Amino acid sequence: MVAPDGASVRVFHAPEGVEFYRVEAKDALAPVMLDSATGTRWNFQGCAVEGASKGKCLERVEAIQDYWFDWRHYHPDTTVYRTRR
Numbered sequence: 001m002v003a004p005d006g007a008s009v010r011v012f013h014a015p016e017g018v019e020f021y022r023v024e025a026k027d028a029l030a031p032v033m034l035d036s037a038t039g040t041r042w043n044f045q046g047c048a049v050e051g052a053s054k055g056k057c058l059e060r061v062e063a064i065q066d067y068w069f070d071w072r073h074y075h076p077d078t079t080v081y082r083t084r085r
Helices: 068-074
Strands: 020-022 033-035 048-050
Antiparallel strands (some): 020 033
């Protein structure tokens, strides 16, 4: 999930078979995701703020957003997998 600032990211475990769609957020506290199963709106903290799942929160996955060259510096044995088009 990308925050309304367009730079911050968060990752969550989604229930099986449920897809999430980004919705326009007018401010930092506005919902930023809509789920395909119930139409619930979720905020950047991964908590349902409107809809059938209101009050529930998704389990957060630790993740970072980084540049490739930074990753490669600390993990020099990393291999890049590329498919042919």
